[in-house]
Amino acid sequence: MQSTTGLKNNVHKAFLEVFEKAQNHTLSELRAQAQAHVNALDLPTKRHEEWKYTSLEAVYKTDFKIQIERNEDEASFLEHCQKTLPITEEAHHLVFVNGHFSPKSSLILPEGKGIRIEPMASVIRQDSEWLTAHLDNYTTDAEDAIFTALNTAYFTDGALIHVPRATELSYPVVLHFLSDARAVNSLAQVRNLMIVGENSRLKVIENFIGIGDYKHLSNSVTEIAVAPHAHVDHYKMQIDESLNYHVGTTYVRQADESSFSNTTISLTGDIVRNDLKIKLGERCESYMNGLYMLKGKTHVDNHTAVDHAKPHSESHELYKGILDGQSRGVFNGKIFVRQDAQKTNAFQSNRNIVLSDKAAIDTKPQLEIWADDVKCSHGATTGKIDTEALFYLQSRGISKKKAQAMMVQAFAKEVTERIAFESLREFLALQIEHRLS
Amino acid sequence: MLQIKNLQARIEEENILKGLNLEVKPGEVHAIMGPNGSGKSTLASVLAGREEYEVTGGEVSFDGKDLLELAPEERAGEGLFLAFQYPIEIPGVSNTNFLKTAINEIRKYKGEEELDAVGFLKLMKEKAKLMDIEQSLLSRSLNEGFSGGEKKRNEIFQLLMLNPKLAILDETDSGLDIDALKIVSEGVNKFRNKDNAVIVITHYQRLLDYIVPDFVHVLYQGKIVKSGTKELALELEDKGYDWIKTEVLA
Incomplete structure (x- = not known):
């Protein structure tokens, strides 16, 4: 204490x-x-x-x-x-x-x-x-x-x-x-x-x-x-x-x-x-994009909450994680849809790639919906790199390491390509590449 | 070029290849046929180096090198190419970027200089035209959302781009309509020359009307049980595989 x-x-x-x-x-x-x-x-x-x-x-x-x-x-x-x-x-x-x-x-x-x-x-x-x-x-x-x-x-x-x-x-x-x-x-x-x-x-x-x-x-x-x-x-x-x-x-x-x-x-x-x-409020658009690419003992916890208080609004959430080393990720995504918030569209997705046996992710979607005429969806996936895809790239002469880097880069791109600064997109691509080589 | 001696392989606890022998020389086209479950796709997978398969005996030499000692990417570097039965969809990796990386990785392996952007684009345009691959398909993610025919054409397009010594076509004809089958076969025939070789793995004779083999082998229960010329394929088409099974059992 x-x-x-x-x-x-x-x-x-x-x-x-x-x-x-x-x-x-x-x-x-x-x-x-x-x-x-x-x-x-x-x-x-x-x-x-x-x-x-x-x-x-x-x-x-x-x-x-x-x-x-x-x-x-x-x-x-x-x-x-x-x-x-x-x-x-x-x-x-x-x-x-x-x-x-x-x-x-x-x-x-x-x-x-x-x-x-x-x-x-x-x-x-x-x-x-x-x-x-x-x-x-x-x-x-x-x-x-x-x-x-x-x-x-x-x-x-x-x-x-x-x-x-x-x-x-x-x-x-x-x-x-x-x-x-x-x-x-x-x-x-x-x-x-x-x-x-x-x-x-x-x-x-x-x-x-x-x-x-x-x-x-x-x-x-x-x-x-x-x-x-x-x-x-x-x-x-x-x-x-x-x-x-x-x-x-x-x-x-x-x-x-x-x-x-x-x-x-x-x-x-x-x-x-x-x-x-x-x-x-009413008829709003809201986007929540997240990328966490962790290594060593880094611990990153993202908690998000979107409160649909009024009708006709939409929220889109995409959080992606790449976890290496002994890193730990946490994702908690809350979506509230109040009784008045009819015609709400709320989408949430949290996808993770775990590169090391010692890395882990805790992911928890939390949806509380009181309105009845709404479209809400959520999904969370956690997995290793797709070995079939890895083999396919290798069979074309691309080294395992490079193939892995290409796939992680592609995975991260879904988030980074939404960044409105070109120089930042390029810098992040380099950072990610650097980290995987 | 390729010598397979007494090859034995298994996946999990199941023995699939049980002493397979095959020799492929430059300029030759070999067809490998056989009933379902005879080990055709396993052979392709083992040659390309798929990890799940364990080689339990025998040897494979490719241009004098012990193929089984090499990683999949090294096999590609040495000039081996597998056209997949089910090409993998890879979201986010563009077809063009993938090909450029593949070509230059193989060049690097061979100690050659990287292909510059202009040379690459020129090559890509030329080969894409041969395979009836539209520009839009090149900028899309690799195989993602491609139709069955597009995927197979894309495989042969890769074959033409990478120009290996030995191409293994694993049931490339499956799921193709006649027009796509013709395009794919023409692609393979354009690839063929006196210095390279093709192994066509197929269930049906249909493809062999277009890619005419020098030799036809029947694979059954993990071994090649019968070899012949293209007439053997016609006989199989006509009579099915039962007579082979009977012969083996006799």
Whole structure:
């Protein structure tokens, strides 16, 4: 028990001083409420149903340092970030180091009137009233989810993206969350808020990175509000070899006739837990795409939940896993179809290839359907590489290793080909090829 | 080119090949016929190196090399090709990308330079035309959603692209209508020359009207029990296999 309270106390203690010192009690009500939730909740262990297959014991045992204020800024961070995610398409790059915006390494390009792409810390300082009205509006489980409560109570910075109505950004936004663990074990909490107005579009990537030999944990929360006829294309990338621990939840609220797509790519990390929670209005389209290709002792847990609250919406979910070494994957996909949500179409598929006898996947679809006129389907498969197909390729002169790589690449492509960044698709194909050769 | 001596093989606990002998020389076409379950497809699988089959005795030499010691891809590199009875569908791997990889892997095995994109496309266009393979089929995933005839034409198209020394056709005629059968046979006949060889495994004589064999062998209970010329195939078509079974038992 001691170890699970350790992290909480650690976080509380680190911030106490700051909040006492703070002149401006911005968000104090929200923060206080969240602190109360934190106090009331236990950090999860495997006894919690939602954490049955993922133990954070190693995280709880680590003595993390929280960086309350921004360190000396380094312009070189952006270069490091771009190396881990070499996007060649022109984009806004916002770099956050240990939970603090780094102006020197960030690159915000000029955009049209009314578009806001800003670090949350400056919004807190300059526009607290507006923020108080909008932040934490889209979380759906603040009272149950301790990591979200911890984030709300103690986040240091993050990104605000506000796109007014009928506007398309000239450039996509890339958010780099870098944990600098060169000197100490680092714990960072970032909070992002993305509000996209009617008929507007946003393409945004969240990239999680680490440097240094100490351990690092990021606990991130992103809230995304998609107005009618708006479209948001959101990515979460965990592909940096130095990644350790990550816990993060993305909350999405889709207004009527909106469209949203999330793609979560996880190739690295010690323990990674991604939660994606989507609430749909009427006549919405929602896409959840995931690829986890794991090796070594990497543990990646993807929990998704889509809530069909109103009629005529569709959700499409495809998560694919390739598990090697002693890696462990977890997939939990919830689909709720409320009584009012007639004419819902909800499809879910989780397919896995297990390359090693010591790797494993726990997959669990959870469908709760109260409406009667709906089309819902789900399927989960787990298997080895098809030996017949392997033999066919070998019989044409292709080595077993290369044949296997071709098949895994083909398997992954169904997810990666949906990525809207060509440079990212190519980079991932190379990463996958590299890993199999 | 190919010498099979006293070959014995089994799958799981069942002995299927029980001492098979066969010699194939360059320029020859051999047909192997026989009733269901006689071991025809097992022979093809063992020669191509399918893992599930265990060779329990005998030897196979291919151009002086011990074929049974080689991995399937090495056998292909040495110039062995199996046209599958049931070609495998591989989603996500395009027909073109697959062929390009295969050709260059075999070239690499032989110590030859890779074929460049222009040379490859030229070759592909030429051979695709011979086999009546449309452009759209080339960009699609390998065999995925192909009709039975398309799959078999695609096998012979691969044969022409890879241009091996020895082609083994495992019931390539099964499930083909007469037009597809003609295209497939023409492809095989275009492939034939004095330096390569073909083994045609078939249940029916029909295919042999188009691919005319120099020798016809009857496989029964894991052994070749009778050999002859193309007339033997006609006799089998006429009389069935029962008289062979009787002869063997006598």
